Amino acid sequence: MVLRCGFRLPCWHLMKHTRLLHSKPTQKHNNVSVFKAVYRKFATKPSKGPGSVKPPIEVMKTSKVTSHDVTARELDHETIDVGLRVGEKQFQVTLENKDQDVSFFIPKTNDLITVKFKKADVVQNEVLENVAEVNVPHSQDKQNETSEKKEDDLTLDSIDERMWRERTQDWKKLPDIYMKLSKIRLTGLVVVTSMAGFGMAPAPFDPALFLLGSLGTALMSCSANATNQYLEVPFDSQMNRTKNRPIVRGSISPLHAMTFATVSGVTGFTILTCAVNPLTAALGTFNLLLYTCVYTPLKRMHIVNTWVGSIVGAIPPMMGWAACCGQLDPGAWLLGAILYAWQFPHFNALSWNLRADYSRGGYQMMSVINPDLCKRVAARYCVGMIGLCSIAPLADLTTWMFVIDSLPLNGYLAYLGYRFYRDADSKSSRKLFRFSLIHIPVLIILMLLSKKPHKQDTTIVKKSGIQENTVAKNQQLTLENTGEKSKS
Amino acid sequence: MHNLYLRRVLLTCYNKTHGVVNVQICRSYCDRQPKTDQIQLSRKSPKTERRDQIGPPDVKSNLRHVKFHVPENETASERAFRERMEEIQQWNQDFWENHNNLYRKAKKEYVAAKLDQLGHFHDDGTKRNLSPDEMADFYREFSIENRNKHIRYNKEWYKMNILSLWPALKLATSQIFKAKT
Numbered sequence: 001m002v003l004r005c006g007f008r009l010p011c012w013h014l015m016k017h018t019r020l021l022h023s024k025p026t027q028k029h030n031n032v033s034v035f036k037a038v039y040r041k042f043a044t045k046p047s048k049g050p051g052s053v054k055p056p057i058e059v060m061k062t063s064k065v066t067s068h069d070v071t072a073r074e075l076d077h078e079t080i081d082v083g084l085r086v087g088e089k090q091f092q093v094t095l096e097n098k099d100q101d102v103s104f105f106i107p108k109t110n111d112l113i114t115v116k117f118k119k120a121d122v123v124q125n126e127v128l129e130n131v132a133e134v135n136v137p138h139s140q141d142k143q144n145e146t147s148e149k150k151e152d153d154l155t156l157d158s159i160d161e162r163m164w165r166e167r168t169q170d171w172k173k174l175p176d177i178y179m180k181l182s183k184i185r186l187t188g189l190v191v192v193t194s195m196a197g198f199g200m201a202p203a204p205f206d207p208a209l210f211l212l213g214s215l216g217t218a219l220m221s222c223s224a225n226a227t228n229q230y231l232e233v234p235f236d237s238q239m240n241r242t243k244n245r246p247i248v249r250g251s252i253s254p255l256h257a258m259t260f261a262t263v264s265g266v267t268g269f270t271i272l273t274c275a276v277n278p279l280t281a282a283l284g285t286f287n288l289l290l291y292t293c294v295y296t297p298l299k300r301m302h303i304v305n306t307w308v309g310s311i312v313g314a315i316p317p318m319m320g321w322a323a324c325c326g327q328l329d330p331g332a333w334l335l336g337a338i339l340y341a342w343q344f345p346h347f348n349a350l351s352w353n354l355r356a357d358y359s360r361g362g363y364q365m366m367s368v369i370n371p372d373l374c375k376r377v378a379a380r381y382c383v384g385m386i387g388l389c390s391i392a393p394l395a396d397l398t399t400w401m402f403v404i405d406s407l408p409l410n411g412y413l414a415y416l417g418y419r420f421y422r423d424a425d426s427k428s429s430r431k432l433f434r435f436s437l438i439h440i441p442v443l444i445i446l447m448l449l450s451k452k453p454h455k456q457d458t459t460i461v462k463k464s465g466i467q468e469n470t471v472a473k474n475q476q477l478t479l480e481n482t483g484e485k486s487k488s
Numbered sequence: 489m490h491n492l493y494l495r496r497v498l499l500t501c502y503n504k505t506h507g508v509v510n511v512q513i514c515r516s517y518c519d520r521q522p523k524t525d526q527i528q529l530s531r532k533s534p535k536t537e538r539r540d541q542i543g544p545p546d547v548k549s550n551l552r553h554v555k556f557h558v559p560e561n562e563t564a565s566e567r568a569f570r571e572r573m574e575e576i577q578q579w580n581q582d583f584w585e586n587h588n589n590l591y592r593k594a595k596k597e598y599v600a601a602k603l604d605q606l607g608h609f610h611d612d613g614t615k616r617n618l619s620p621d622e623m624a625d626f627y628r629e630f631s632i633e634n635r636n637k638h639i640r641y642n643k644e645w646y647k648m649n650i651l652s653l654w655p656a657l658k659l660a661t662s663q664i665f666k667a668k669t
Contacts, residue, residue: 167540167554234580234645237550238588250542250552254649255656300635300642355620359627360591362638368627426620 167250177246181229181257182222182264189440190221190316196444197320197335200397200451206324212275213323217316219268220284226261227292230254238361241354272323280323287315303366303373310343331397338388338443344381345417346436348374352420352429375421378432382417386410389443393452402450406443413439549584553577565662569655576648583641591630598626 194217198210229236229245233254236242246252265288272281291312298305314336321332351358351367352374358365366374389406392398416432541555554577556570602618610616 164541164543164555167542231646231649233649234551234584237545237552238584243545243550248552250554253656255653255660258653297642297646300638355624355627359631360588362587362631362634362641364631364635368624368631371624371628424621 173251177252178222178260180246181226181252181260183225183229186225187218187221191218192441192444193313193339194316194320194323196447197317197322197332198324199320199448200317200331200335201321201324202329202331202396202452203325209276209323212271213280213320216268216271216276216280217284217319217323219264219271220288221316223261223265223268224288224291226257226264227288228296230257230261231292231296235361235363239354239357241357276323277326279326279328280319283315283319283322287312287319290315299363299365301364303364303369305364306344306347306366306377309347310340313343314340330395334388334392334395334397338385339440341381341384341388342436342440345378345413345420345432346440348378349420349429349433349436352424353426371424375424379414379417379421382410382414385413392447396452398447398450399452402447405450406446409439409442409446546581546585548588549581550588551577551580551584553581565655566659569652569659572652572655576652579648580645587634587637590634594630595626598623 191214195210195214198213199205229247232242233247236245236248242248247254247257269281269285272284290308295305295308295312298308317335317339318328318332321335322328348367351365355365355368355371358368366377386407389410390403392402393400413432413435416428416435420428420432422428540557543553543555545552554573556574558570559566562570599618602622603616606616606622608616
């Protein structure tokens with residue numbers, strides 16, 4: 001048997017084999033997605049004005065794959081089993097008689113490698129090893145790649161943006177879908193802020209309570225996000241930012257998504273009520289309802305949605321605080337206020353570059369309806385952040401050290417907020433948005449480092465100590481009493 | 489050991505901003521001197537239907553359509569549910585197709601008017617493209633004009649979406665029991 005390693009076009013064969021690869025349960029490496037394909041815009045529309053014609057340069061990336069090996073053995077005349085090694089990864093593929101080529105798409109490097117098999121004198125059960133080795137050339141055009149062109153890239157995450165496909169439920173993919181459904185990064189941020197609230201609260205640290213509180217908060221956040229996605233399907237379809245969400249893509253049914261939302265929401269609520277405290281559970285439920293029933297529809301109604309959304313972001317740290325000490329002290333409110341203020345530079349800067357999408361998608365966003373207000377509010381809250389962090393010692397939240405060491409961080413945020421206010425272009429808004437992502441975790445760390453050592457701890461311990469002593473004495477007395485009674 | 493040449497693969501497809509364009513699909517390799525190839529992917533749905541088929545995003549409405557699988561012995565409730573889902577899908581399609589057409593038309597008119605006002609070329613002879621700031625007026629006006637329409641649509645969609653959840657649940661549970669017996 002002669003195997004020839006050649007390369008051919010990713011025509012229908014790619015689709016056939018991608019399906020073949022996925023339907024095979026024996027395939028061990030599910031993490032390599034053959035479905036993924038990045039389409040790049042090749043030529044922009046030739047413009048009519050003089051002097052602006054761009055040469056149609058290929059945008060390419062250097063390949064990491066230097067070689068691949070092909071092993072093939074023919075089991076019978078119907079099928080052919082192929083072992084392939086691409087880079088460090090190995091594949092087992094079964095090809096049918098008609099289709100004797102297989103394509104791999106390597107998402108990060110943008111390489112499509114198609115291996116074609118030619119049938120020759122077939123010897124049954126012959127095993128060939130290391131049949132072919134191929135050098136994949138490196139791209140020479142990398143220097144021509146400019147940042148401007150990168151923005152022009154028409155990126156497709158999946159081949160199903162061009163093709164029809166069957167609705168199948170792959171159980172192995174379910175965790176990934178659930179993570180997307182619960183917007184895992186957003187949930188992560190929510191949990192981190194609630195952990196910060198827990199850590200800042202002036203009560204002794206209880207690890208079990210901490211874990212249960214975080215878990216409950218995370219589950220309720222998952223539930224809120226899944227419900228949000230269930231409600232927003234046609235709207236999410238319209239925007240590039242959201243069009244790859246799982247219900248939009250059809251990788252999970254609305255019913256399944258809502259079942260997930262209900263189960264995780266009820267579990268989270270039960271954990272918070274039974275293992276933490278009812279106040280935390282109430283705050284969580286309030287936030288869930290505020291997000292799904294008020295904020296989500298309000299996006300189409302009025303620009304006030306940004307403020308409502310900020311309240312939603314402010315509640316998780318208060319939940320953490322409530323989980324720790326069972327009540328909301330001034331410190332909890334201040335922590336909430338800091339998170340509330342943070343939402344504005346974060347979201348306003350994000351929405352600034354999405355104005356076209358928001359306008360088309362029917363959203364009533366501040367950046368669209370009132371751009372001046374959008375800039376002003378973002379800058380205002382950036383400056384306000386300095387003020388809020390300065391009064392933290394007054395609310396017994398931190399030491400005065402925090403005021404000093406948070407100053408450069410907030411100062412830079414205020415500077416970027418001012419730049420956004422002054423320039424109001426995509427560059428300044430992007431800068432502000434990116435910095436806001438770094439700002440909040442760093443601020444939380446600084447806050448935890450300069451947490452005010454609370455004296456209440458010791459008094460509580462002393463009090464409980466006294467109580468224990470008295471209880472013990474009482475018990476002794478009752479024992480003596482019963483002893484006397486039994487004697488008499 | 490082969491040395492391979494780079495081959496450019498172009499895909500003809502439809503792009504919202506540029507109309508029909510050729511896209512470089514990705515690089516591929518061949519063992520002979522390369523030439524540019526052009527392929528076209530079909531947007532038609534496949535014929536065999538063992539399960540529901542999910543389509544690519546619709547060019548006009550951006551929605552992904554589902555072709556529902558019709559089982560051989562379809563019960564009345566299954567049929568009713570399927571038809572209801574198809575109805576909702578068509579209703580969504582109509583709304584977004586209309587709306588996106590409206591947007592495209594309005595934007596074109598606005599850009600033309602604005603360019604007439606400002607001049608089609610910069611002073612140095614290059615073609616003028618409207619900046620996001622110059623487009624901001626259009627975005628605002630379009631959003632405000634269509635606000636009531638969207639609120640009505642939103643309400644109606646929530647109603648349909650939530651009401652279809654219950655029959656979906658009933659069908660799913662009955663199918664589970666059917667599979668067990």
